[in-house]
Amino acid sequence: MMPCVEEIVCCPGLTGFFFDDQRAIKAGASADGFLYRGDPITPGFSAIRQAGECISILLRLSDGRWASGDCCTIQYPGAGGRDGVFRAETHLPLIEELVAPLLRGRAVDTFRPTAELLDNLRHEDRPLHSAIRYGASQAWLDAVARATHQLPCQVLAQEYDLQL
Incomplete structure (x- = not known):
């Protein structure tokens, strides 16, 4: 019997890199050591360079893993058609409201169908931020790999008919 997801824990944190307001930099913001002087231009930024934020999604499986x-x-959110700045405090409630109920209780047997469900989740008629879709599908892939005793690349190769 395949394990299922029993618990979902979301942990906000900081990334190993920062977010830069590319528009403000291209508009002439002057470097001041590690930072930039001036005000941000792109919506969602509180400074031209700010700490990158993340949310780790942890899935506790019924087998204890x-x-x-x-x-x-x-690095450059909001530029070139990319999703805007990823703020943990803004997106954590969406993960708890939309992603957690989808995964909680789900049998961890295949990757692709659940990844497609995650990718198609919407909030206010828009796809969830790409960071949420990336992290949730990454957690699901890790769960499937652990449950099936495979490497993540083996799960993907099998489900997408790819060669390793």
């Missing part, structure tokens, strides 16, 4: 995935994003 844990799986994890990290909701994180890129």
Whole structure:
């Protein structure tokens, strides 16, 4: 019998890199050591350079093992059509409201169908932030790999008919 997800724990944190307001930098913000002088231009920024934020999603499986995935994003959020700044305090409630109920109690047997469900979750008629979709599917892939005693790359190769 395959394990199922019994508990979901979300842990906000900081990434190993920062978020930069690319528009403000391209508009001439002057570097001041590690930081930039001036006000941000892109919505969602509190400074031109700010600490990157993340949320780790931890899944406790019914067999006692844990799986994890990290909701994180890129250096230049909001630029070139990318999703905006990822703020843990804004997105944590969405994970708890939309992602957790989808995963809680679900048998951890295959990756692809659940990944597609996660990718199609919507809030206010828009897809969830790409960081949430990335972290949730990463946690699910880790769970499936652990439950099936495979590497994540083996799970993906099997379900997408790829060669390793």
